[in-house]
Amino acid sequence: MYSRRHFLQKASLFTGTFSAMKLGGVFAQSTVADRNVLVRRMEVFTVSVTNRTNWIIVSLTGSNGIKGLGEASLGRRTELNELNQFYRLVEGESAFDIQQYRQRGWEQASSGRRGLATAFSAIEQALWDLIAKSLEVPFYNLVGGQMRNNLPVYANINRVTAERGPRGFADNAEQAVAEGFTSIKAAPFDGFPALDSPAPEIQAARQLGIDCIYAMRERVGDDIAIKIDAHSFFDTQLSIDIAKELKAANLSWYEEPIAPTQVENTKLIHDAITQTLAGGEFLFGIDGFKPLCEINAVDIIMPDVKHCGGMWEATKISALAETFGVKVSPHNPSGPISTAASVALCAAIPNFDILEYQWGEQPWRSSLVVPTEQFTNGTIMVSTEPGYGISLNQQVLEEHRL
Numbered sequence: 260m261y262s263r264r265h266f267l268q269k270a271s272l273f274t275g276t277f278s279a280m281k282l283g284g285v286f287a288q289s290t291v292a293d294r295n296v297l298v299r300r301m302e303v304f305t306v307s308v309t310n311r312t313n314w315i316i317v318s319l320t321g322s323n324g325i326k327g328l329g330e331a332s333l334g335r336r337t338e339l340n341e342l343n344q345f346y347r348l349v350e351g352e353s354a355f356d357i358q359q360y361r362q363r364g365w366e367q368a369s370s371g372r373r374g375l376a377t378a379f380s381a382i383e384q385a386l387w388d389l390i391a392k393s394l395e396v397p398f399y400n401l402v403g404g405q406m407r408n409n410l411p412v413y414a415n416i417n418r419v420t421a422e423r424g425p426r427g428f429a430d431n432a433e434q435a436v437a438e439g440f441t442s443i444k445a446a447p448f449d450g451f452p453a454l455d456s457p458a459p460e461i462q463a464a465r466q467l468g469i470d471c472i473y474a475m476r477e478r479v480g481d482d483i484a485i486k487i488d489a490h491s492f493f494d495t496q497l498s499i500d501i502a503k504e505l506k507a508a509n510l511s512w513y514e515e516p517i518a519p520t521q522v523e524n525t526k527l528i529h530d531a532i533t534q535t536l537a538g539g540e541f542l543f544g545i546d547g548f549k550p551l552c553e554i555n556a557v558d559i560i561m562p563d564v565k566h567c568g569g570m571w572e573a574t575k576i577s578a579l580a581e582t583f584g585v586k587v588s589p590h591n592p593s594g595p596i597s598t599a600a601s602v603a604l605c606a607a608i609p610n611f612d613i614l615e616y617q618w619g620e621q622p623w624r625s626s627l628v629v630p631t632e633q634f635t636n637g638t639i640m641v642s643t644e645p646g647y648g649i650s651l652n653q654q655v656l657e658e659h660r661l
Contacts, residue, residue, distance in 0.1 A: 296354045296393050297322040298386075301346045304651075305337050305661040306594065306627070308620050311418050313661070314594035315339050316651070319385040321354050327389025328647065330565055330596035331381035333374065337661055341378035349382060354389045357571065368568065369544055376543050376566050383569030384600050392646040398600075399607040399641075402574050409638045410605050413442035413486060414618035415592050420445065424467070425474030432475040432485075435618050441637040442484035442511060442613060447471035451492035465497075469504055476508045484511035486537075491518040495527055502532040512537045512559060519551060526556040537561055540590035544568045548576050552583040559612055563590035564600050573604055581610045591615040595628045598639075599647040606641040614639070627655050 300320040305313055313336060317329040331339050348363045349356075360383065368379035391398045399405050414435040420427050428445050435443050448468040452460045475485055487510055493501065498516030505513070512535040517524055519538040529536045537559040542548050543566065551557050562576045577587045587610050589601045598616065605611045616634070625632035628649040633640065642648025 295322065296325070296390065298349045298352055298354050298389075301342070301350075301382075303331075303339070303342060304656060306656065306659050307661050308594070308624075308659075309418065311335065312617075312620060313337050314596070315381075316594070316596050316656075317342060317381045317385050318651070319349070319354070319382070319389055321389050321393060323393060325389055325392045326650070327354070327385040327387070327392065328596050328600075328649065328651070329381040329384030329386075329388065330594055330600070331377050332565060332593050332597065333377050336374075339374060339378050339381075341374045342381065345378050345382045349386065354386055354393065357383065357386050357390075360386065361568075361571070369546075371543075373541065373566065376568070380565055380567065380569040380572075383571065384564060384596075387570045388600070388646040395645045397606075397643060397648065398570070398603040398646055402570075402604075403607040405606050405641060405643075406609065407606055407611075407641060409635075409640050410602060410611070411442065411613045412440070412616045412634060412637055412639050413444050413484065413613055414438075414440040414637075415444045415615055416618055417444065417446045417449070417488070418592070418617065419619035423447070423449070423471075425471045428471045429474040429478040431619065432483075433478045436479050436483055439634065439636045440618070441482070442486065443475070443479070443618075444486035444488060444514075444615070445471070445475065446488040446490055448487075448489050448492050451490075454494055454497070465501060469501070472505060472508050472510075481509065485509075486511045486514060488514040489516040491515050493517055495521075495524045498528045499531045502528070502534055506533060510534050514538055514561075515540070519557070522550040522554065522556055525551065526554055529556055529558070535559060537588065541566055544572055545575055545579055549579060552580050552585050555583060555585065557585065559586045559588050561588055561590040563593075563597075564604060565593060565597055566590075570600065570604055574607070577608045577610060586610050586612040588612040589614055592617045595624060595632050595649070596647075598632065599628065599642070599649045602639055602641055603647045621659075623655060623659065627652055627659075 299322050302318040304316045315331040319327045364379050367375050416431040420431050432443050451464050493516045515538040535558045538557050539560040560580050562573045564573050591601045629652050
């Protein structure tokens with residue numbers, strides 16, 4: 260019989276070679292009492308945020324009464340029925356048997372249907388939070404330990420920008436900077452016409468996006484990092500041409516001008532431009548990210564704990580990227596549950612770059628969780644509390660749930 264202290268000592272010895280490890284072996288060292296935590300209940304809450312955003316929160320209750328949290332937000336969706344089929348794989352089972360859950364659900368989760376990938380990932384997130392809280396340790400102590408006390412964060416101003424012209428983007432960029440953020444992101448090419456549209460229509464949309472970017476740069480000055488997400492609206496040549504027009508804007512990065520599944524063309528863009536290239540927000544699993552990493556088609560990958568397979572898979576993806584010298588910046592235009600999970604993940608990632616934060620959508624956002632989210636000079640503190648370090652504020656949840 261191993262003691263809990265022995266388990267925690269062993270847990271702190273993890274390194275980055277996650278693809279070779281067996282998760283079952285990790286939890287074999289937990290005590291019998293620890294492993295008697297069975298999954299007893301799932302609750303799903305949908306929080307109405309804006310006409311563009313809903314947050315879907317998953318809570319798993321263990322037989323010890325502890326609740327583990329995950330997030331399954333998927334754009335405007337108000338429900339995710341796919342959660343039920345994955346919950347059946349863990350109901351009544353030990354919360355520690357995450358590898359068993361992954362093996363049982365992997366075929367469906369990796370089928371290419373985003374709803375399935377998201378539901379699978381959310382249950383996995385909640386299991387990790389449940390077991391870490393049961394062991395009374397932060398999540399990162401189970402996957403290598405804490406490497407940093409706070410994390411740089413960039414403010415994604417895109418969804419809150421209703422006025423989609425230069426002034427609208429510049430105003431919100433300025434406000435985010437006034438709140439202490441030193442790095443911002445926007446997607447001013449949203450709504451870009453189909454590439455077979457008339458040339459004048461293409462040119463007008465192209466110029467509008469470029470004008471928005473230079474307006475932000477002029478407003479916030481040269482010391483603020485500006486990241487641009489093109490949401491895969493371009494083809495290879497257009498991606499390169501627009502990047503050249505944006506050279507003077509001194510972008511911090513240029514994200515997904517084409518779909519990251521177009522690996523060879525992404526590599527062509529990467530090698531033809533001067534900007535840092537980022538991408539991979541909806542890719543699933545190591546197999547989804549490996550093609551980009553092994554030929555250095557991007558400088559930064561963006562796994563999302565809501566879509567990539569969950570916390571364990573995100574850790575493995577990050578280790579894969581590290582072997583190819585690629586940095587990791589988790590995609591996270593999400594609610595405070597995903598943000599807390601991502602913070603706990605990034606605290607243990609050696610090749611972490613910066614974390615995304617969905618800025619400005621609602622003033623009550625930070626109070627949905629306890630303790631409240633707090634950002635200081637564009638950074639967020641890494642919690643030392645068990646699990647992801649948060650619980651739900653039931654009063655705020657009831658005020659805004661659907």
